[in-house]
Amino acid sequence: MTHPIRSWLHRAALLVLAALVSLPGMHDARAHGERAQEPYLRTRTVQFYDVQFDRAKIAVNEEFTITGRFRLMQDWPDAVSLPDTVYMSAYSPGRVITRVESYVNEVPARQSFADLQPGRDYAFRLVLKGRVPGSHHIHPMLSVKGSGPLVGPGVWIDIGGSRADFRHEVRTMTGETIDNLENYGVSRAIGWYGVWLGLAALWLAFWLVRPLLIPRWIVLNKGREDLLVSRRDLIAGIALGITVIGLTLGGYAYAKKSYPYVVPLQAGTSKVEPLPDQPSTAQVKVIDATYDVPGRAMRIKARITNTGTEPLHILEFTTANLRFINREAPGADKAVLPGAPTETVARGGLSLSDASPVAPGDTREVTLEASDVLWELERLVSFLTDVDSKFGGLLFFVSSAGERQHVEIGGPILPTFTRL
Amino acid sequence: MSIAQSSDAPASAGDVVSGSYSPVVQAAGLSPAAARTSRLFDLLVVIAVVLLFTGAIHLHVMLLAGDWDMFIDWKDRQYWPLVMPVVMVMFPAALQAVFWSYFRLPIGATVGAVCLMLAVSITRPMQFMLWTDYPLNLVLPAQMIAGALVMDVMLLIFRNALFTAIFGGFAFAFLFYPSNYIILAPYYVPAAHQGMMASMADLIGYVYPRSATPEYIRIIERGTLRTFGDSASWVSALFSGFICIFMHYGWWKLGMLMSRTTFLPNNRKVMALMGIKSERSSQAQG
Numbered sequence: 001m002t003h004p005i006r007s008w009l010h011r012a013a014l015l016v017l018a019a020l021v022s023l024p025g026m027h028d029a030r031a032h033g034e035r036a037q038e039p040y041l042r043t044r045t046v047q048f049y050d051v052q053f054d055r056a057k058i059a060v061n062e063e064f065t066i067t068g069r070f071r072l073m074q075d076w077p078d079a080v081s082l083p084d085t086v087y088m089s090a091y092s093p094g095r096v097i098t099r100v101e102s103y104v105n106e107v108p109a110r111q112s113f114a115d116l117q118p119g120r121d122y123a124f125r126l127v128l129k130g131r132v133p134g135s136h137h138i139h140p141m142l143s144v145k146g147s148g149p150l151v152g153p154g155v156w157i158d159i160g161g162s163r164a165d166f167r168h169e170v171r172t173m174t175g176e177t178i179d180n181l182e183n184y185g186v187s188r189a190i191g192w193y194g195v196w197l198g199l200a201a202l203w204l205a206f207w208l209v210r211p212l213l214i215p216r217w218i219v220l221n222k223g224r225e226d227l228l229v230s231r232r233d234l235i236a237g238i239a240l241g242i243t244v245i246g247l248t249l250g251g252y253a254y255a256k257k258s259y260p261y262v263v264p265l266q267a268g269t270s271k272v273e274p275l276p277d278q279p280s281t282a283q284v285k286v287i288d289a290t291y292d293v294p295g296r297a298m299r300i301k302a303r304i305t306n307t308g309t310e311p312l313h314i315l316e317f318t319t320a321n322l323r324f325i326n327r328e329a330p331g332a333d334k335a336v337l338p339g340a341p342t343e344t345v346a347r348g349g350l351s352l353s354d355a356s357p358v359a360p361g362d363t364r365e366v367t368l369e370a371s372d373v374l375w376e377l378e379r380l381v382s383f384l385t386d387v388d389s390k391f392g393g394l395l396f397f398v399s400s401a402g403e404r405q406h407v408e409i410g411g412p413i414l415p416t417f418t419r420l
Numbered sequence: 421m422s423i424a425q426s427s428d429a430p431a432s433a434g435d436v437v438s439g440s441y442s443p444v445v446q447a448a449g450l451s452p453a454a455a456r457t458s459r460l461f462d463l464l465v466v467i468a469v470v471l472l473f474t475g476a477i478h479l480h481v482m483l484l485a486g487d488w489d490m491f492i493d494w495k496d497r498q499y500w501p502l503v504m505p506v507v508m509v510m511f512p513a514a515l516q517a518v519f520w521s522y523f524r525l526p527i528g529a530t531v532g533a534v535c536l537m538l539a540v541s542i543t544r545p546m547q548f549m550l551w552t553d554y555p556l557n558l559v560l561p562a563q564m565i566a567g568a569l570v571m572d573v574m575l576l577i578f579r580n581a582l583f584t585a586i587f588g589g590f591a592f593a594f595l596f597y598p599s600n601y602i603i604l605a606p607y608y609v610p611a612a613h614q615g616m617m618a619s620m621a622d623l624i625g626y627v628y629p630r631s632a633t634p635e636y637i638r639i640i641e642r643g644t645l646r647t648f649g650d651s652a653s654w655v656s657a658l659f660s661g662f663i664c665i666f667m668h669y670g671w672w673k674l675g676m677l678m679s680r681t682t683f684l685p686n687n688r689k690v691m692a693l694m695g696i697k698s699e700r701s702s703q704a705q706g
Contacts, residue, residue: 008695087634094553095628101614108614110626112636132553143634168627172620173610181627182555184620185606189560192603193537196565200534203569207527211444211455212462216523218448227444228524234576237526241573248566248595251602262608264652265496266622267640 034091034139034151035379040077041150042320042380044392044410046142047071048152049318052339053138058130060161063100066090066126066140068152069275073392074119075410081146083116085269088124091141091151096132096159098168101125107272112145119408120274130159131166153321153341174261195247203240206233278405281308282358282397286411287365289391293381293417297371298391302409304358304366310399311357317350317370319393320380324350324370331402346372357400368395389413470535477511477532478539487633489540490548492558492607493625495600497653498641500562502660505593506667508536508564509571512592513668514675516575516584521676526576529592533568537561557607558624566599567592571668581672589668590661597657 051068058064072083088102088109102109103125116122126140139154168181178184219227283305290299306312313329323345325335336345353367375381392410445455481489485507488494516528540561548554574588607621618626625635641652684690691697 085636087636089629089631089634091631092629094551095555095630096553097629098627099629100627103614108616110614110616110618110622110635112634141631143636145634145636149632149634170611170620170623173612173617176609178620181620181624182557184557184624185560185604186557188606189557189603193541193563196563196599197534197537199569200530200537200565203530203572204527204534207525208462208466211442211448211458212525213465213523214458214461215444215448215450215455216525218450219444220522220524222447224447225524227447229526229576229579237573237576241570241577244566244569244573245595248599248602252598255602255605259605259609261610262605263610263617263619264608265493265638265640266616266618267496267635267638269636 034154035377037148037151038386039320039380039382040386040388040390041080041147044073044075044077044390045080045083045144045147046150046152047073047318047392047394047408048140048321049394049396049406050337051140051153051341052337053155053157053341054339055157056155056339057158057160060130060133060159060163060165061167063127063129064157066128066138067124068140069121069123070140070142070152071121071394071406071408072116072118073410074408075390075392076118077388079387080148081144082118083144083147085112085114085145086116087112087143088126089141089143090126090128091139091149091154093136094132096130096134096136097128097138097157098131099126100129101127105272105275107270109270111267112269113272114269115271117274120277122272122274129168130157130161132163133159133161135159151321153344155339155341155343192251199240199244199247206236280397280405280407281310282306282312282395282405282407284395284407284409286409289411289413290416291375291381291391291413292371293415295371296373296375296381297369298375298413300368300370300391300409302366302368302395303363305363306358306360308399309360310401310403311359312397312399313357314350314352314355314366314368314395315398315404316396317368317393318396319391320378322346322370322372322374322378322380324348324368324372326350326352326355328352328355329398330400331398331404335396344374344378346370346374348372389415469531470538473511473515473532473535474539477536478543480511481507481536487637489561490559491625491630491633492560492604492621493619494638494640495562495604495607495621496638496640498643498656499639501593501597501653501656502663504562505564505567505596505657505660506663508533508562508567508596509589509592509664509667510671512564512568512571513585513589513671514678516572517581517672517675518679520575522679526572529568529571529575529588530565533563533565537563537565555624555628558628560603562596562600563603564592564596567595570595581669585665585669585672589664589666592668593660593664594657596660597653601653 048068048070053064053066055064076082088104104113104122124140135156135158137154138157140152141149143149170178170181216228285303287301287303314326315329315332316335317324321344325332327349336342348371351369358364389412390410391413394406395409396404396406398404450458485504488500488503512529512532515532519525519528544559544561548559549556570591571588574591575584578584608619610617611620611623613623
C-alpha cells in the first residue's frame, strides 16, 4: 500500500510537471479585466459616448489625445456608492503610457473631483504620451470611490521606437530643470540606501565573525555572559549609535539646506459643474424589457413621445460601451466618429418594430432589439443573476436635420431561456 | 555523548588565529572539530534566517503598510511617519528578543531591517520595474536601518527588554522620518502643473498612471494635525515613538513565546495528524 506522504509527493510532482508543460502555451495578459466587472456596474453607472482617439499609431515621446463624454446614470445602483468622489484617468496595461494633462469639462483633473451629479453629462480630455513600445489597449476610465474603476471603450495604440529614448522634462518652481522625471532623485536615494546598508553590514559583521549560535548558547547557559558581550563591544555599539544619530540629524539638516523650498503632498478634491442640461424633446417610458439568452438579444418595449417640432428617429442604443446603431436613421453612417473605438459596435445594429420617425406630438410604442454576440463576448449576460435585475443605457435620437439628443432609459429586465 | 567529546583532535594554531577556538569556544567546551561543525551550522542558520525573514518581513510590511511604502506620493507628513515605524518595529522587536535572550547578540533589529531592505531591493526592480513598468522613483521604499541600529545599541546598553522598548522603540520610530527625509527631500520640491501646485512626488504619481489606484485612495494629512504647520511630521514621529514603545514590548514577548521549545508526545493522535497510520490499523486493513 502506498504511504500517504509518498502519495502527496506524487501529486505535488504531477502538479509541478503540469505547470511546466503548460508554460510554453502561455500568452501575455493584454486585457485589463474590464469584462470581469459586474454587468450592473457597467450598464447602470457610467455611460461613455462620443469617445475618440486622435491617433492610433505613435512613437515613444509622441502624444495622443482621448476625448469624449460620459453620463452618470440617474438610476445608480444601490449596491455601490454614489459618485461623490471620482478620478478621471486612462486605463492601460502598466505604465506603457504617461499622462501629460487631463481635464473634466476643461477643469484640470490631476486631483479627484467631488460631488458629481447623477443624471448629468461631463466631457473629458486626456493628453497621453507613448513610453513603452508595443501594441497596447488603452481606455478612458472613471474611478468612483466605493464603486471602483469604470472603464470606457478602448482602442489598440501602437507605440513605436525605443523605450530608452523616453523623456519627460519638468521644470520645478525653484527653477531647476529636470531632464527626465523618471530618473529624478534615484541616484541620491540609492547612495543613501548604500550608506545605511553599509553601516548595518559593519554591525552585523562585527558580531557574525565570532563563534555564533551553539557556543554562545552553551556559554550563556553556563552563566559566562561576560565572555559574550565585552566592554569593547559596548564602546563599539555606543560609537555606532552616535554615528547613526549624527548621520541622521546631519543628513536631515543637509537635506533641509539643499531643498529649502518644499511643499507637502497635494491632496483634496476639485469641483466641476456638469455640462449644460440638454433639454430633450423625446420622452421614453420603458414598458418591459427581456433578454433572450439563446438569441443573445435584448428587447425593449418603450413608449416614445415626441414633444418637439421635428420628427425624431431612433439612432442608437448604448450600454456598457456596446453600441447598437439603427442603420436606417439619418446620419447613421456618421454615428461612429473618426477615431472612435469600433470593437464594441454591434455589427447587427439596432432593429426596430417601426423604423419610421416619431412625428411631433405623437406617442408610439416601439420594440427595440439589440442583438449581437457582443453581449456574450463582453460578459454582460450575467446581469440576469444580479440582486436587482435591471438594465440601463442611453437611447439616442436624431432629427431629420441631424440634431442629436439622448435620453437615459432603464428598468427591470426578464430573462427568457427559449424564443418567445 | 556531549559535543565536547565528539572529537579529541587538539586545537591547531590556525584554529586559534582564525577565532574558531576563541575563549567563547573554550568556555563552551567545544573541541576544534565541534567548533568547525558549529560554524557550518551557523552558516546554515544565517542562510535560513535571511531567506525566511526576508520573505516574512516583506509580506508583513506590505500587508500592513502597503501603499505607504510602495509609492512615493503616499509618503505624507502625517500618516507615513506614524504608520510605517509602528508596522516596521514588530519583526525587529521579536528578532531582538530571540537573538538576545538565547545568544546575547544585539543584532536582531538590524537583521530585520536588512532583510526588509533586501526584499525590496529584489521586488521593486523585478516586480514593479521589470514586470509592470514603474519608474524606480515612484516606488522608492522607506528604510528602517538607522532606527534598527540605534535600537540594537540601546539593547546592548540597557540589556533589558523594558528599557529597550522605552528608549530603543521610541528612537526607532523617531529616527524614521529624518533618516528617510534625507532620501526623499527632492520629491517635495514644488512644480506647477496645469495651473496647480504639485510636489514632485505628486507629479510622478500623476504622470505614471496606476489604473487600479486612483488618486482619492491616498490618505494624505486627514484631520487637523496640520495645525502644527511644518511640524506635523515631528508630531507624528513623536506619537509613533510613543506607540512603538508598546509595540516593541508586545512583540518582544511574542518573539519569546514563538521561540519557546516545546515537544509533541509521539502518540497515535500525533501520528494520525502526520498522516502515519499506526501498526494496529494497518494490520486491520491488511
